[in-house]
Amino acid sequence: AQSVTQPDIHITVSEGASLELRCNYSYGATPYLFWYVQSPGQGLQLLLKYFSGDTLVQGIKGFEAEFKRSQSSFNLRKPSVHWSDAAEYFCAVGSGGATNKLIFGTGTLLAVQP
């Protein structure tokens, strides 16, 4: 069965520092992978997605993610974090098929120190 693991429940970084959020997935075929962000009290917003092609994917707000099939990973990165990036981040894998249901990780809560 498909699954997604986000090993870090909570991460704190200083403003201006680089960020990497980890995501590992379990999926038999080529996965459809997503990163979503949820600001406090809000719904989820798509940051980026990977379906095929270039394994380095650029998203909104200066985020990028790299698909590594050999490691079953899809880690999210940002070179310089801003205070407004404080939020919860969810990695998800699509189950395939026309409806492509999403299986979500448990999320990583990011705190940004001034």
Added chain:
Amino acid sequence: DVKVTQSSRYLVKRTGEKVFLECVQDMDHENMFWYRQDPGLGLRLIYFSYDVKMKEKGDIPEGYSVSREKKERFSLILESASTNQTSMYLCASRKQGRSYEQYFGPGTRLTVT
């Protein structure tokens, strides 16, 4: 611009009440989803609908039902609310097809007392 709206941001109900959560999308999307979100558990799929009057159970359907009479509207029903259904409920929609992402509403924080 893509928009998914949910009828209430906050809702307080009593145990045993029948509760309706409404979700409306304006993007003509075929697929719609209901999730609940709990700390440490991420998002779990309750039900989804791949088209009007079509529905399928997700991972945690017990205690819930859904209705999709019109393409733009997907309702989640708690027939007899219980305290363990206190949660954040998120609705999402997407266009049918493998390569499309889900768009989420702002969520409804439901408290059952």
